[in-house]
Amino acid sequence: MGIEKPVGQGFEVIQPRTWTDPTTGQVVAWDERVLVLRSDKLATCQQRGLEARLARAERELGGLKPQAEATLDSLTAQSQAMLEQHRVSDELRAAWTPQTEQVKRYLKRGRHGPDSPCEWVTTTRWQLTVARQAEAIETCNRLAGWRLFVTNARPDRLDLKGAVACYREEWQPERGFHRLKGGVLAVRPLFLRADQRIRGLLLILVIALRALTLLEFVARRSLAQQPEPLQGLYPGNPKRATARPTTERLLLAFDGLTRYRLDQGGSISYQITPLSRLQRRILNLLGVPETIYSVLGDPLLDST
Numbered sequence: 001m002g003i004e005k006p007v008g009q010g011f012e013v014i015q016p017r018t019w020t021d022p023t024t025g026q027v028v029a030w031d032e033r034v035l036v037l038r039s040d041k042l043a044t045c046q047q048r049g050l051e052a053r054l055a056r057a058e059r060e061l062g063g064l065k066p067q068a069e070a071t072l073d074s075l076t077a078q079s080q081a082m083l084e085q086h087r088v089s090d091e092l093r094a095a096w097t098p099q100t101e102q103v104k105r106y107l108k109r110g111r112h113g114p115d116s117p118c119e120w121v122t123t124t125r126w127q128l129t130v131a132r133q134a135e136a137i138e139t140c141n142r143l144a145g146w147r148l149f150v151t152n153a154r155p156d157r158l159d160l161k162g163a164v165a166c167y168r169e170e171w172q173p174e175r176g177f178h179r180l181k182g183g184v185l186a187v188r189p190l191f192l193r194a195d196q197r198i199r200g201l202l203l204i205l206v207i208a209l210r211a212l213t214l215l216e217f218v219a220r221r222s223l224a225q226q227p228e229p230l231q232g233l234y235p236g237n238p239k240r241a242t243a244r245p246t247t248e249r250l251l252l253a254f255d256g257l258t259r260y261r262l263d264q265g266g267s268i269s270y271q272i273t274p275l276s277r278l279q280r281r282i283l284n285l286l287g288v289p290e291t292i293y294s295v296l297g298d299p300l301l302d303s304t
Contacts (some may be wrong), residue, residue: 008145010037033147043145050091050140051274057086058130061094067128072096075126082301091136099125176209184248185209212247215286220244223283230285232278250282257293 017032047211060082066075079094099237100122107117149163179185185205193200221241223230229241233249257279272293275283283290 008037008039008043008164010164011037012036012160030093030152033153033155034150035151035160037147037149037160037164038145039147040145042147045143048145049302050137050144053086053088053093054132054137057088057092057224058085060086061128061130064128065074066096068124070126072098089131093131093133093138095129095131097127097129099127108143110163176213179212180205181207215250216245216247218248218287219250219282219285222287231276250286253278253282 008163013036015034016029016224018029020027061079064075064078075095075096079096080089083089083092083094101124102122104118105121106112107119112118149167151158151163153163162219180187182188185208187202187205190198192201219230223243223245229243230245231241232238232292233242233245233253234240251263256273257275258273262269262271275290275293280290283292
Protein backbone atom coordinates (compact mmCIF):
# COMPACT_ATOMS: atom_id res chain seq x y z
CA MET A 1 0.00 0.00 0.00
CA GLY A 2 1.47 3.33 -1.08
CA ILE A 3 1.99 6.30 1.20
CA GLU A 4 -0.28 9.25 0.50
CA LYS A 5 1.58 12.31 -0.67
CA PRO A 6 0.82 15.37 1.49
CA VAL A 7 -1.02 18.16 -0.30
CA GLY A 8 -0.55 20.84 2.35
CA GLN A 9 -0.45 21.54 6.04
CA GLY A 10 -2.63 23.07 8.70
CA PHE A 11 -3.68 23.43 12.29
CA GLU A 12 -6.75 24.55 14.20
CA VAL A 13 -7.60 27.03 16.94
CA ILE A 14 -10.64 26.72 19.21
CA GLN A 15 -12.50 29.95 19.97
CA PRO A 16 -15.35 30.05 22.53
CA ARG A 17 -18.37 31.90 21.13
CA THR A 18 -21.65 33.13 22.60
CA TRP A 19 -24.84 34.53 21.15
CA THR A 20 -27.74 36.16 22.98
CA ASP A 21 -31.26 35.81 21.63
CA PRO A 22 -32.56 39.39 21.36
CA THR A 23 -36.12 38.23 22.06
CA THR A 24 -35.73 35.87 25.00
CA GLY A 25 -32.32 36.90 26.29
CA GLN A 26 -31.19 33.26 26.28
CA VAL A 27 -27.43 32.85 25.88
CA VAL A 28 -26.16 30.17 23.52
CA ALA A 29 -22.52 29.10 23.88
CA TRP A 30 -20.43 26.88 21.62
CA ASP A 31 -16.85 26.22 20.59
CA GLU A 32 -15.90 27.50 17.16
CA ARG A 33 -13.06 25.69 15.44
CA VAL A 34 -10.95 27.89 13.16
CA LEU A 35 -9.10 25.66 10.71
CA VAL A 36 -5.96 27.27 9.29
CA LEU A 37 -5.02 25.33 6.17
CA ARG A 38 -2.43 25.68 3.43
CA SER A 39 -2.76 24.03 0.03
CA ASP A 40 0.55 23.48 -1.77
CA LYS A 41 -1.15 23.52 -5.16
CA LEU A 42 -3.01 26.75 -4.38
CA ALA A 43 0.18 28.34 -3.03
CA THR A 44 2.06 27.56 -6.24
CA CYS A 45 -0.82 28.91 -8.33
CA GLN A 46 -0.99 32.15 -6.34
CA GLN A 47 2.77 32.66 -6.46
CA ARG A 48 2.83 32.18 -10.21
CA GLY A 49 -0.12 34.53 -10.54
CA LEU A 50 1.68 37.22 -8.56
CA GLU A 51 4.77 36.92 -10.74
CA ALA A 52 2.65 37.13 -13.90
CA ARG A 53 0.84 40.24 -12.63
CA LEU A 54 4.13 41.90 -11.71
CA ALA A 55 5.54 41.22 -15.18
CA ARG A 56 2.41 42.58 -16.91
CA ALA A 57 2.40 45.71 -14.76
CA GLU A 58 6.08 46.38 -15.43
CA ARG A 59 5.57 45.88 -19.16
CA GLU A 60 2.60 48.27 -19.32
CA LEU A 61 4.30 50.87 -17.15
CA GLY A 62 7.33 50.76 -19.43
CA GLY A 63 5.08 51.56 -22.37
CA LEU A 64 3.76 54.80 -20.90
CA LYS A 65 4.67 57.90 -22.90
CA PRO A 66 4.00 61.09 -20.94
CA GLN A 67 2.62 64.07 -22.80
CA ALA A 68 4.51 67.35 -22.82
CA GLU A 69 1.91 68.98 -20.57
CA ALA A 70 1.85 66.09 -18.09
CA THR A 71 2.23 66.87 -14.39
CA LEU A 72 3.63 64.82 -11.56
CA ASP A 73 0.17 64.36 -10.02
CA SER A 74 -1.40 63.13 -13.25
CA LEU A 75 1.45 60.71 -13.98
CA THR A 76 1.43 59.37 -10.43
CA ALA A 77 -2.33 58.82 -10.57
CA GLN A 78 -2.02 57.06 -13.93
CA SER A 79 0.70 54.67 -12.79
CA GLN A 80 -1.03 53.99 -9.46
CA ALA A 81 -4.28 53.12 -11.24
CA MET A 82 -2.33 50.66 -13.38
CA LEU A 83 -0.79 49.05 -10.29
CA GLU A 84 -4.19 48.69 -8.65
CA GLN A 85 -5.65 47.22 -11.84
CA HIS A 86 -3.07 44.43 -11.70
CA ARG A 87 -3.37 44.14 -7.89
CA VAL A 88 0.32 44.84 -7.25
CA SER A 89 0.14 48.25 -5.59
CA ASP A 90 1.95 46.92 -2.50
CA GLU A 91 4.51 44.83 -4.36
CA LEU A 92 5.53 47.41 -6.97
CA ARG A 93 6.51 51.06 -6.73
CA ALA A 94 6.48 53.53 -9.62
CA ALA A 95 8.25 56.88 -9.20
CA TRP A 96 8.39 59.72 -11.72
CA THR A 97 11.48 61.99 -11.84
CA PRO A 98 11.45 65.22 -13.88
CA GLN A 99 14.49 66.10 -15.95
CA THR A 100 14.50 69.74 -17.02
CA GLU A 101 16.60 71.21 -19.80
CA GLN A 102 16.90 74.76 -21.08
CA VAL A 103 17.20 75.23 -24.84
CA LYS A 104 18.03 78.54 -26.61
CA ARG A 105 15.55 79.38 -29.32
CA TYR A 106 16.13 82.24 -31.74
CA LEU A 107 13.19 84.46 -32.56
CA LYS A 108 14.22 85.18 -36.17
CA ARG A 109 15.27 83.03 -39.06
CA GLY A 110 18.56 83.12 -40.87
CA ARG A 111 22.06 83.44 -39.56
CA HIS A 112 22.34 84.14 -35.89
CA GLY A 113 25.01 86.13 -34.21
CA PRO A 114 25.83 86.78 -30.59
CA ASP A 115 23.36 89.67 -30.46
CA SER A 116 20.49 87.92 -32.26
CA PRO A 117 17.22 88.04 -30.28
CA CYS A 118 16.46 84.75 -28.55
CA GLU A 119 14.73 83.19 -25.59
CA TRP A 120 15.41 80.28 -23.29
CA VAL A 121 12.80 77.53 -23.33
CA THR A 122 12.59 75.04 -20.48
CA THR A 123 11.55 71.49 -21.43
CA THR A 124 10.70 68.70 -19.02
CA ARG A 125 11.23 65.02 -19.64
CA TRP A 126 9.82 62.43 -17.24
CA GLN A 127 11.77 59.36 -16.25
CA LEU A 128 9.93 56.41 -14.70
CA THR A 129 11.58 54.17 -12.13
CA VAL A 130 9.83 50.89 -11.32
CA ALA A 131 11.06 48.92 -8.33
CA ARG A 132 9.83 45.67 -6.86
CA GLN A 133 9.25 45.65 -3.12
CA ALA A 134 11.13 42.53 -2.03
CA GLU A 135 9.69 42.45 1.49
CA ALA A 136 6.08 42.76 0.32
CA ILE A 137 6.60 40.10 -2.36
CA GLU A 138 8.19 37.75 0.17
CA THR A 139 5.27 38.26 2.55
CA CYS A 140 2.75 37.58 -0.21
CA ASN A 141 4.56 34.40 -1.26
CA ARG A 142 4.82 33.25 2.34
CA LEU A 143 1.07 33.70 2.90
CA ALA A 144 0.13 32.11 -0.43
CA GLY A 145 -2.09 29.07 -0.14
CA TRP A 146 -3.30 29.76 3.42
CA ARG A 147 -7.03 29.95 4.05
CA LEU A 148 -9.33 29.97 7.07
CA PHE A 149 -12.31 27.67 7.55
CA VAL A 150 -14.75 27.78 10.44
CA THR A 151 -16.91 24.97 11.79
CA ASN A 152 -18.70 24.09 15.00
CA ALA A 153 -18.53 20.35 14.30
CA ARG A 154 -16.83 18.32 17.00
CA PRO A 155 -13.35 16.94 16.20
CA ASP A 156 -14.59 13.36 16.67
CA ARG A 157 -17.17 14.00 13.95
CA LEU A 158 -15.03 16.07 11.57
CA ASP A 159 -11.29 16.10 11.97
CA LEU A 160 -8.88 18.38 10.13
CA LYS A 161 -8.36 15.96 7.25
CA GLY A 162 -12.08 15.36 6.94
CA ALA A 163 -12.75 19.10 6.81
CA VAL A 164 -10.38 19.45 3.85
CA ALA A 165 -12.12 16.58 2.07
CA CYS A 166 -15.53 18.18 2.68
CA TYR A 167 -14.37 21.52 1.32
CA ARG A 168 -13.05 19.89 -1.84
CA GLU A 169 -16.54 18.53 -2.45
CA GLU A 170 -18.12 21.93 -1.81
CA TRP A 171 -18.75 22.47 -5.51
CA GLN A 172 -21.52 19.88 -5.39
CA PRO A 173 -23.89 21.76 -3.03
CA GLU A 174 -22.82 25.01 -4.73
CA ARG A 175 -24.18 23.66 -8.02
CA GLY A 176 -27.51 23.14 -6.29
CA PHE A 177 -27.58 26.73 -5.06
CA HIS A 178 -26.68 27.88 -8.57
CA ARG A 179 -29.78 26.13 -9.88
CA LEU A 180 -31.88 28.05 -7.39
CA LYS A 181 -30.18 31.35 -8.19
CA GLY A 182 -30.46 31.30 -11.94
CA GLY A 183 -30.89 27.83 -13.36
CA VAL A 184 -33.96 25.79 -14.17
CA LEU A 185 -35.28 26.29 -10.62
CA ALA A 186 -34.58 30.01 -10.42
CA VAL A 187 -36.28 31.70 -7.48
CA ARG A 188 -36.19 35.11 -9.11
CA PRO A 189 -38.22 36.92 -10.22
CA LEU A 190 -40.47 36.37 -7.22
CA PHE A 191 -43.93 37.89 -7.54
CA LEU A 192 -45.34 36.59 -4.26
CA ARG A 193 -45.94 38.81 -1.24
CA ALA A 194 -47.39 36.56 1.46
CA ASP A 195 -44.74 34.86 3.62
CA GLN A 196 -46.68 31.60 3.68
CA ARG A 197 -46.85 31.41 -0.11
CA ILE A 198 -43.14 32.29 -0.39
CA ARG A 199 -42.24 29.51 2.04
CA GLY A 200 -44.44 27.10 0.12
CA LEU A 201 -42.81 28.00 -3.19
CA LEU A 202 -39.31 27.60 -1.77
CA LEU A 203 -40.28 24.24 -0.28
CA ILE A 204 -41.43 23.00 -3.69
CA LEU A 205 -38.27 24.28 -5.35
CA VAL A 206 -36.05 22.60 -2.75
CA ILE A 207 -37.90 19.30 -3.25
CA ALA A 208 -37.40 19.65 -7.02
CA LEU A 209 -33.73 20.45 -6.42
CA ARG A 210 -33.31 17.25 -4.45
CA ALA A 211 -34.94 15.30 -7.27
CA LEU A 212 -32.56 16.84 -9.83
CA THR A 213 -29.55 16.11 -7.63
CA LEU A 214 -30.64 12.53 -7.06
CA LEU A 215 -31.19 11.88 -10.78
CA GLU A 216 -27.74 13.23 -11.58
CA PHE A 217 -26.09 11.17 -8.84
CA VAL A 218 -27.76 7.91 -9.91
CA ALA A 219 -26.92 8.44 -13.60
CA ARG A 220 -23.27 9.21 -12.92
CA ARG A 221 -22.93 6.29 -10.52
CA SER A 222 -24.36 3.92 -13.12
CA LEU A 223 -22.08 5.27 -15.86
CA ALA A 224 -19.05 4.83 -13.60
CA GLN A 225 -19.82 1.10 -13.56
CA GLN A 226 -20.13 0.83 -17.34
CA PRO A 227 -17.34 0.85 -19.94
CA GLU A 228 -19.10 3.13 -22.41
CA PRO A 229 -19.91 6.80 -21.68
CA LEU A 230 -23.17 8.40 -22.73
CA GLN A 231 -23.46 9.84 -26.24
CA GLY A 232 -26.10 11.99 -27.91
CA LEU A 233 -26.76 14.59 -25.20
CA TYR A 234 -25.16 17.50 -27.06
CA PRO A 235 -27.11 18.95 -30.01
CA GLY A 236 -24.93 19.37 -33.08
CA ASN A 237 -22.31 16.98 -31.75
CA PRO A 238 -23.94 13.55 -31.42
CA LYS A 239 -20.63 11.72 -31.00
CA ARG A 240 -19.57 13.73 -28.01
CA ALA A 241 -19.58 11.46 -24.96
CA THR A 242 -19.65 12.11 -21.23
CA ALA A 243 -19.59 10.04 -18.09
CA ARG A 244 -20.83 12.93 -15.93
CA PRO A 245 -24.04 14.22 -17.51
CA THR A 246 -26.16 16.89 -15.86
CA THR A 247 -29.80 16.32 -15.02
CA GLU A 248 -30.78 19.18 -17.29
CA ARG A 249 -29.27 17.46 -20.34
CA LEU A 250 -30.77 14.13 -19.37
CA LEU A 251 -34.25 15.64 -19.19
CA LEU A 252 -33.71 17.60 -22.41
CA ALA A 253 -33.13 14.30 -24.20
CA PHE A 254 -36.83 13.51 -23.63
CA ASP A 255 -37.99 16.75 -25.18
CA GLY A 256 -40.29 16.02 -28.13
CA LEU A 257 -42.07 12.99 -26.74
CA THR A 258 -45.73 13.30 -27.73
CA ARG A 259 -48.90 11.50 -26.70
CA TYR A 260 -51.38 11.24 -29.56
CA ARG A 261 -55.14 10.87 -29.10
CA LEU A 262 -56.77 9.13 -32.07
CA ASP A 263 -60.55 9.27 -32.53
CA GLN A 264 -61.72 6.87 -35.23
CA GLY A 265 -65.48 6.78 -35.44
CA GLY A 266 -65.98 6.97 -31.70
CA SER A 267 -63.17 4.52 -30.98
CA ILE A 268 -60.50 6.37 -29.05
CA SER A 269 -56.94 5.13 -28.85
CA TYR A 270 -53.62 6.59 -27.77
CA GLN A 271 -50.08 6.35 -29.04
CA ILE A 272 -46.76 7.51 -27.64
CA THR A 273 -43.72 8.56 -29.60
CA PRO A 274 -41.38 5.55 -29.60
CA LEU A 275 -38.44 5.89 -27.24
CA SER A 276 -35.05 6.38 -28.89
CA ARG A 277 -31.99 4.34 -28.04
CA LEU A 278 -30.60 7.26 -26.02
CA GLN A 279 -33.82 7.64 -24.05
CA ARG A 280 -33.97 3.93 -23.27
CA ARG A 281 -30.39 3.94 -22.03
CA ILE A 282 -31.04 6.95 -19.79
CA LEU A 283 -34.01 5.17 -18.23
CA ASN A 284 -31.81 2.12 -17.72
CA LEU A 285 -29.12 4.23 -16.02
CA LEU A 286 -31.73 5.69 -13.67
CA GLY A 287 -33.29 2.32 -12.95
CA VAL A 288 -36.64 3.50 -14.32
CA PRO A 289 -38.74 0.98 -16.33
CA GLU A 290 -39.78 1.93 -19.84
CA THR A 291 -43.36 1.11 -18.92
CA ILE A 292 -43.80 4.55 -17.37
CA TYR A 293 -44.16 5.78 -20.95
CA SER A 294 -46.06 2.84 -22.38
CA VAL A 295 -48.84 3.28 -19.80
CA LEU A 296 -49.46 6.73 -21.24
CA GLY A 297 -51.35 4.91 -23.97
CA ASP A 298 -53.97 3.86 -21.44
CA PRO A 299 -57.28 5.68 -22.20
CA LEU A 300 -58.03 5.79 -18.47
CA LEU A 301 -55.38 8.47 -18.13
CA ASP A 302 -57.32 10.81 -20.38
CA SER A 303 -59.08 13.42 -18.30
CA THR A 304 -61.57 14.15 -21.06
